[in-house]
Amino acid sequence: MLQTLEVGYGSQTAVVWLSRPDVRNALDARLIDELMETFTTLAADDNVRAIVLAGRGKVFCAGADLTAMRASAQASEAQNQTDAMRLATLLHTIYTCPKPTIARLHGACMAGGLGLATACDVAIASRDTRFALTETRLGLIPSMISPYVLRAIGPREASRWFLTAEVFDAAQALRMGLIHDVCEVEDLDTHINGILENVLLGSPNALRESKRLIHEVAGQPIDAALLADTARRLAQLRASADGKEGVAAFLEKRKPAWVATPTAE
Incomplete structure (x- = not known):
């Protein structure tokens, strides 16, 4: 039974909801494992032709879970390698999913959350969404998410945001190609349904x-x-x-x- 996710179904579609709103949908081992399991299951489900990834509560995803971060600071390099591979594998699972994937972003999309968004084929954000790659301020790097962020915005654009860890808004994310469209938060589902309608005209x-x-x-x-x-x-x-x-x-x-x-x- 899923503890950190909810999955809803429409006509030939599935919506995967990150459901840890009390911690801003932060990524921990259980959430990562359940996302991998869910995307693997949906990829094999012939009744599902497109997948939306969304977040419950006020934000899409605030990045890494604080408890997991404390544990990683006490873990060995080998243990951290195993833990990092968990997220790397999840992002690759989303990226290589044979079904079209759409990230539904609102509130905040930070660090590892940006990895989830850029691993999806399409990203749509509400106008209030804030983005940041904050890893350097923690003495870290946005390593596992980098292949997908770089694919989306290129190395030159990434240089500023990787190095400064500045917060930027949805308009800036749109200009740099990190997301595809911006709309009001109340219009997100209608906007995404319009994209789904076009996607599912294809075989x-x-x-x-x-x-x-x-x-x-x-x-x-x-x-x-x-x-x-x-x-x-x-x-x-x-x-x-x-x-x-x-x-x-x-x-x-x-x-x-x-x-x-x-x-x-």
């Missing part, structure tokens, strides 16, 4: 392969090998059941079989 197979395409093609040299690889990917999709259904539906001016109306409740 399950095409969505999965689009994520794989982004991960595997980004940063590659545009050479003969890449040309052949991208041609192969499209050829496989054209010959697939979803590819044939999608083209047939377009030509017959009807909706393809996979289309439904999603909700995020």
